[in-house]
Amino acid sequence: MTTSDAPRRTFARLTASTACALALLAGAAHADKIVISNWDGYMPPDLLEKFTAETGIEAELSVHATNEEIMGKVVAGGGKGYDVLFVSSPFAEALHNLGLVADIDHAKVPNVANLYPEATELAHDPGNAYSMPYAWGTTGLCYRADRMEEPTSWMDLLAPADDLKGKVTMLSTDRWLMGAAALALGKSLNDTSTGTLTEEEELLIKAKKDLLAYDDSTFYLKLVSGEATMVQAWDGWCNYGIAENAEIKYTIPKEGSDLWVDTIVITKASENKDAAMKFVDYVLGQDTGVWVASNILYKTPNKAAMEALDPALIESFPNMGMKPEELIKYEQLRDLGKGQKEFARTVTQIMAAQ
């Protein structure tokens, strides 16, 4: 009797394990789980845990290194498998134009009321139809105050003084790299007319000789280590340097800055849009906002949160105190559309110049 049972039990076990394997292959298609793609370290590490604890919705984090990567992946794969993406505004705009992101139902995101009024009138998406701002800020100069005077103009970076030659870096992401030249020349950041591009190209090729490197990821470390004295930087990222060394300071040159906005979008392919909206709503909550800002040291467009910030934080990182009315006067980067081809060629020209 036991002997006749044994094969059957083996068979049952086999089918069970096969089913398990198939389930594994089929992937995690749980109804109540969302997948979020964000830059590594761009949200507090326990945010997802807290979200799950509060809402009962499981959330998983996937990391991307750059806007470009996640964009390429979403375009090639149609965004399948992802529910929420963190991308900068021009990329959100392009994803929207490609029809890959869903409209956000404001009724399901009541915390949208926490946003500054300025944050609901952003040029790329007025009224926040498909994207919610997560963090915003400026691009300026981050420098070692113990080694140089405060820079005042973008030209201080593009044509550095002799003792700064070989000790400055610029952002390698093309839009911000070109942005420095556009601002220095008093042009629009989104101007892709041939004349403007040529002027910017000449200026940047000249500037290239005096650069230590193009760097959009470790520039603040170069300041800390002393390899660089001045770098083109996003304000929030400069704060990481300031945290390491109080002699590091941030300034916006007189010609101005761009207003960059990192946004949250929900993919059209998402099968859990309601859960995704709950997540967006959760991130926009006051408590979460406070805690995001004080952990990642970026300004958030979350009025409720910013007003509740510890003043000591703003004292240590003065750029955290910038007001939305100041920010909104800067131009936002937009998707370049038809101008992109010519723009890309100009960037290649600059990168390839010897």
Place this chain on the structure above:
Amino acid sequence: MRNTLKSVILLAPGLGWLALFMVIPCALIFTYAFFERGVYGGIDYIFTFENFQRAADPLYLGIFLRSAKIAGLATLFAILLAYPAAYAITRAPQRYQTALLIFVILPFWSNYLIRTYAWIVMLNREGLINQSLIGLGVTSEPLPLLYNNFAVIVGLVYNYTPFVVLAIYSSLNRINRETIEASEDLGAPGFTTFRRVILPQTITGVAAGGVFVFVLSIGNFITPDLLGGGRLQMVGNLIYDQFLSARDWPFGAALSMFLIAVMMALLFTQAVLTNRAAGEGRAS
């Protein structure tokens, strides 16, 4: 009949795999090269040859040439470094040879990014090399070793030389020792023996290793990105940028096809030369 069957059993899984997971997907992408970039980065299905015309622009050709130069230099240095090392290992006592080889490959079980990053640590202004040079009084100011072609080549050589050592070692190891002795016996000085007897017999190993370095270098984008300070673009970066930054898949596809064509030509030249060398070897 039976040979056909055997061939099918051996070849079918591999070729099937490559057909399914390489040929078909790539064919798909390569058709994009004949269409236009959509305004927001998709594909507009309008037939055009424009992408190929653009690829022939001196700007892009210049990048191709420069990449070839950098990859070529990396290949050359890798071989110059690897050959004597491989030769020394074949001359070491038999019982140590395996250990010596394992130590060549061991560092490469860490991670490419980490190894490349290690060179940032080594080469920067405050890095070990500059510190040592200043300490030794060779220079008073730190030398700009990082974020230039030099650093890129060092990075490529560092990452790929071990494979060249393996390739050359295995070809050296197959040489009939007596041919070396024969040459010495015939009165050839050491270097002549090397040039006329040892090198020709190992040229296939050198070629195999060299092509490996060249091919992986020219398409590389991480090393130029991290060690070149983004300053110089190799064709790998260029293609990467077209697909990701510029979101111009049609142009990226056209550039890729061009790169693949160039490398295919190169590999065939190598194959022909190798076969000829092997043919001569057999005839004599």
Place this chain on the structure above:
Amino acid sequence: MSTGVELRNIVKRYGTFTAIDSVSLSIRDNEFFALLGPSGCGKTTLLRTLAGFEMPQEGTVLVGGQDVTHTRPRNRPLNLMFQSYALFPHMSVERNVAYGLEMEKLPRDEIRSRVAEVLASAQLTQFANRKPDQLSGGQRQRVALARALVKRPRVLLLDEPLSALDKKLREEMQLELKRMQSEVGITFLIVTHDQEEALVMADRIAVLRDGRLEQVGAPQELYEHPSSRFVANFIGVMNFLDGTATREGVEVPGIGLLKGESTLSGPASIAVRPERVTLTTEAPTDGRNAVPGTVEDIAYHGIDLVAHVRAAGTSIAARIPAARVGEKVPQPGQPVFCVWEPEYSRVLPLN
């Protein structure tokens, strides 16, 4: 005697090149048979056709009366000893030898005893655990032989088995192979380009030329009665004088009629082996063939001398046994007559 191996009208072409051109051959059981010919004559191809590694376009291969033309190599009752020996480099001598028996799925004990037996008879017992690269050339050759013989094939095919050995070892092995063949009672088919090797070992020899069979016969028959100038020249040394054949012999211009049994007419050569030629100072009067000439040089070979005589616009070699040297040693420059009995003449077609 029964037929061991029979080849019928074998044709093997590679593209437009015909390697084997309609060859038919039968080899008897227990015979030591040699395929002899210069390199490129097709002898190895023929051997490989027998072994089953080459498929002929036409013709039939029979072994023991059975058609094996389309049988796979592994199912043919023949084994091949490769020119390179083809020993498995990663296996010991013992494993190499046992391999073929393992393929027959024999009981382990039987394999062990047969391997031990063959290793002992090949004097390899002490090397049983060595790898091929730890052996000398002669030892490797014996392993290859043992590996093939342990299978007790009906026919053993040997592809230039001794070519990698030095002369002394080669001569020893020739006798050794011959002895072994008579001991084991297996048909041996050897391929060689060395006529001496073929003469010493083989019961019968087939001479191949450009993919065709020139002549088949016992060593003595081939030596004494070659059917063509090619065979005469390939086996041993032969003197030739060209002229026109008549019923009595060959009319050689400038000399006259040299007698010999002849069935030919038209241009032909008269041939004679150097050991049949004697040198005299005076012209013979007894009806023997004689060609006047001058001694060019004398080569000393130990057991004999070979004198080269310039005569009738060609060079005639004459062997003088060492035992006779004492009597009269011709000197270079000396005028002599090359003399031989008409019965030793061979009249052969010119080509």
Place this chain on the structure above:
Amino acid sequence: MKMGAGLKLHLVLFYAFLYVPILVLMALSFNRAGLPTVWTGFSLEWYGKLFTADPIIKAARNTLIVAVISTVLATVIGTALAVGVETRRKSSALDAVLFAPMIIPDIVLAIALLSFYSFLNVTLGLHSIILSHVVFNIAFVVAVVRTRMRNFDHSILEASADLGASEFTTFRRVLLPAIAPGVIAGALLSFTLSVDEFIIAFFTAGPGSSSTTLPMQIYAMIRFGVTPEINAMATIVMLVSFTLVLVAQRADKEVFTR
């Protein structure tokens, strides 16, 4: 045979070139400040952080799964392919197909594969990374094994057939052992390349951390400057592989001395 002094010196310098950068990273993994450039005192802090960093541990595990499975698959398929190719007439078209995975830019293959999977509605995950890694691993295994095959005495295959072995037996008992060093080298090469591969893995990975591999994780991390945990990880990886190799060598001298 003896090694000349010049050769010996070259070998020593060569190993220095290989190991000094890694030793520096190892030393830095104990640096309190975690900064790559300045020594601020001994600390084990980063090791502590590493072992509590869930994503890194998980990613390391994923990488190992991908590398081992794709290496095994590629070694089996690639060896068969190499043997098949070497025992038939030379074909340039075939050679081109076999070279192709090595020279198609990673990014092209990555995007092509993702588009293809998404077209076929394949759920992405570790399995899709494995399927994709096998593509280029096959190419490298084939290349290495073919080199080995070109230099061995093909008559041993005929000898085996002549002695009565079936094709399969010949393959298993004669061909495979004879080309084993090539097969092992090819497998090691694939393993190394697969462990390092980033772009294709990124694009063919499923969403979420369940299929994030180590290079993806590291690449995302170094965008924010190399965190010292990575130094600690490099140190551990090196020590583990070192130990593994030593153990393996003790366990099976045959494999390594062949």
